[in-house]
Amino acid sequence: MFKKGSMAVSTLVAAALFASSFATPAGAEDFGIKNSLFEKKKEQVLSVHQQLLEEGQIASAASSSVQATVAQSPTVTFTNEIDGYNYHEYLFDTKGGTFTVVPTHSALEEVDYFIYNVTTEEVFEPSEGEKYDLPAGTYYLTVLGYSEQPVNYQYQLSGPLTFIPDTDLPEINVTKPMQHDHRLPKGSSSKQLVEGTSDGLELFLQVNNKPDILPGGPFSKQVELHKGDNDLLFITENASSNKTWSFYNMTLPGTSRIGGKDRYEVSANVSKTLASYGYDSGTIFISRGDVFADALAGGPLASLETAPVMLTRTDSLTQEVKNQILAQHPYRAVILGGTGSVSTSVEAQLKQLGVRQIERIGGKDRYEVSAKIANELVPYTETDTAYIASGEVFADALSASSVAGIEGAPILLVRKDYVPDSVKTFIKNNPNIKNFVIVGGTATVTEKVSTQLKQLRSGATLDRLAGKDRYEVAVNVAKYGMDTLGMDLSTLVFARGDVFSDALSGSPLAADQWAPILLTRTDRVEDKVNTLLTEHHGETDHIFILGGTGSISTNTESQLSKHIQ
Structure with missing residues (x-):
C-alpha cells in the first residue's frame, strides 16, 4: 500500500514521463526508436518502484499475494489489453530456477x-530465447504497450513458483479528463x-511531480495546473500487489513569463x-552571466545531464541563485569556464551551500572551452553532427542551443574567418x-570557415542556416528542427534578440520542452516570426x-498570445 506523502518520483525520470510513456510516435516504427522507448519506459517503472521500496511500500509476497503453494512448475497465463498510455505489473515469487515466458x-x-x-x-535478461534464470526472490512481470488503441496480449509464465x-489487475477509470491527451480551452482556470x-x-x-494518495473507490481531486503540458500519473494496486499504471496529459494554453530583476x-x-x-538530476551548471559563450556552448551538455544553467558573477553568487541552490540541494556542480570567468571563491560558496562535488570545464578562451565541452558530450550521445556558431556574437549560438540540446550535438564556437586550433583538434x-x-x-561566419571544415573532414556534409538578420536565422533554425528532429511549435521559448542576458539559461528549458528558441524585439514581434506563427496558427499551446x-514588453506578450488558439 502507498503511504501519503512518502513517494516523490525520481525527478530525473519524472521529467520524461510523458515523453516516453505514450504510444510510439507516428513514423517511429524503426527498431532503434522503439528500443529506446522501451528502455525509457523501463527506467520509469524502476524509478517509481525504488521510491516505493525505500518507503517500505512494497508488500511482501507472503503477506500480499495469493497463497497456494505449488510442488511443480505450473504455467500461469496473464492476459489483458493494453495501449501506450498504460503499464501492467504482475507479481510472482520463486525459490529460484529457470522460467520461460511465451507471448x-x-x-x-x-x-x-x-x-x-x-x-x-x-532487470533480468533471457539466457536463451525467452528463458530466465532467476534467483530466489519476488519479481514483477511488467507489460508495456506502444499503440494508440488497446491491443490484446497474453503471456504464459512457466517455472518453479512459490x-x-x-492474474487479475486493479482497474482505473478516469472520467475527468476524458481523454489521455486533453487540451483545455484557452482561458481555462488553472x-x-x-x-x-x-x-x-x-x-x-501524481500531478507535475507532486504526489498524493487517495483511497480506493470513487475519487474527486482538485489539482493545480501550470500553463502548457501537465503530466498526470495514476497507479493503483490490488491486495496481491499487482499494479495498473495510467498516464494522462492536460494542456492549459497560455503564456508563462520567467522574469527577475536581473539575469541572475x-x-x-x-x-x-x-x-x-x-x-533535477542533482547536478547544476554554473556559468558567468556577463559573457555569453560558455553558457551557450554548455547548454547541450547541461541538457544531457538534466541540469539547469545558473548564472554567477565572477567572484560571487547572487542571493537569488544561492536560494535556489539551497532549495534544489544539488550534490554536484559543473563550472563552465576558467577561474578568470568563475573564480575559486564561487567554488567555496558552492561548497558552503552543500554542493559536495565540483567540476570545472575550462580553457584558455571560449573556443577551447566549447571544444572541451564537446569532448564531454559526444562520447555519451555518439552524435555525428556539430553546430558551428560565431564566438563573437551570441544570437546564432542561442538559436542553435535548443536543437543542439535535443540532438545531443555540440556547439563549436569559431572566429568569423577561421576555425580556432582547439576546435580543429x-x-x-x-x-x-x-x-x-x-x-x-x-x-558572422564566412565561407573561409566552411572551406576549413571541409578540409578537416573530407566528405563531410555541410549545411548553413542563415537569414537576413538574427530573427530570421532563429526562424530557419526552428524550421530545421521541425524538418529533421520532429520538433513542432506546440511549445515555444522567446528571448530578446538584441541582448543575451535573460536567454543564457534558456537552453535546457527549450530542449526539455522540445521547443524552438525564437527571438523578438522588446516592443514588437518581428515580421518573419509573425509569418511563421501565422502559417502554423492554432498549433501553439504554450509560450x-x-x-x-x-x-x-506586455504588448509583445499580447501579440504572441494571439497565436495561441
Whole structure:
C-alpha cells in the first residue's frame, strides 16, 4: 500500500514521463526508436518502484499475494489489453530456477515486457530465447504497450513458483479528463477537477511531480495546473500487489513569463521552473552571466545531464541563485569556464551551500572551452553532427542551443574567418563528426570557415542556416528542427534578440520542452516570426517568455498570445 506523502518520483525520470510513456510516435516504427522507448519506459517503472521500496511500500509476497503453494512448475497465463498510455505489473515469487515466458498474442510489435526483482530492482535478461534464470526472490512481470488503441496480449509464465500468482489487475477509470491527451480551452482556470474510480486498495496520483494518495473507490481531486503540458500519473494496486499504471496529459494554453530583476534571478527562476517539471538530476551548471559563450556552448551538455544553467558573477553568487541552490540541494556542480570567468571563491560558496562535488570545464578562451565541452558530450550521445556558431556574437549560438540540446550535438564556437586550433583538434580527434551545421550568415561566419571544415573532414556534409538578420536565422533554425528532429511549435521559448542576458539559461528549458528558441524585439514581434506563427496558427499551446517586461514588453506578450488558439 502507498503511504501519503512518502513517494516523490525520481525527478530525473519524472521529467520524461510523458515523453516516453505514450504510444510510439507516428513514423517511429524503426527498431532503434522503439528500443529506446522501451528502455525509457523501463527506467520509469524502476524509478517509481525504488521510491516505493525505500518507503517500505512494497508488500511482501507472503503477506500480499495469493497463497497456494505449488510442488511443480505450473504455467500461469496473464492476459489483458493494453495501449501506450498504460503499464501492467504482475507479481510472482520463486525459490529460484529457470522460467520461460511465451507471448501467445499476435500484436508482438505493440506490446513488450520485462522482469525485475522487487527488492534489488535488477532487470533480468533471457539466457536463451525467452528463458530466465532467476534467483530466489519476488519479481514483477511488467507489460508495456506502444499503440494508440488497446491491443490484446497474453503471456504464459512457466517455472518453479512459490505460489500461484494472481492474474487479475486493479482497474482505473478516469472520467475527468476524458481523454489521455486533453487540451483545455484557452482561458481555462488553472484549478481543475480530476475524477474517476479505482478498485485498488489505494490510488497514487501524481500531478507535475507532486504526489498524493487517495483511497480506493470513487475519487474527486482538485489539482493545480501550470500553463502548457501537465503530466498526470495514476497507479493503483490490488491486495496481491499487482499494479495498473495510467498516464494522462492536460494542456492549459497560455503564456508563462520567467522574469527577475536581473539575469541572475532569471536563471534561478528558470531552474525553479525546470524543477517543477521534475527536471533535477542533482547536478547544476554554473556559468558567468556577463559573457555569453560558455553558457551557450554548455547548454547541450547541461541538457544531457538534466541540469539547469545558473548564472554567477565572477567572484560571487547572487542571493537569488544561492536560494535556489539551497532549495534544489544539488550534490554536484559543473563550472563552465576558467577561474578568470568563475573564480575559486564561487567554488567555496558552492561548497558552503552543500554542493559536495565540483567540476570545472575550462580553457584558455571560449573556443577551447566549447571544444572541451564537446569532448564531454559526444562520447555519451555518439552524435555525428556539430553546430558551428560565431564566438563573437551570441544570437546564432542561442538559436542553435535548443536543437543542439535535443540532438545531443555540440556547439563549436569559431572566429568569423577561421576555425580556432582547439576546435580543429576536437574535429580531428572525433572522426564520427561528419555533419556540420553553420548557424548564421556569412557576415558572422564566412565561407573561409566552411572551406576549413571541409578540409578537416573530407566528405563531410555541410549545411548553413542563415537569414537576413538574427530573427530570421532563429526562424530557419526552428524550421530545421521541425524538418529533421520532429520538433513542432506546440511549445515555444522567446528571448530578446538584441541582448543575451535573460536567454543564457534558456537552453535546457527549450530542449526539455522540445521547443524552438525564437527571438523578438522588446516592443514588437518581428515580421518573419509573425509569418511563421501565422502559417502554423492554432498549433501553439504554450509560450515561455524569458525576462521581465523591460526585456519583452506586455504588448509583445499580447501579440504572441494571439497565436495561441
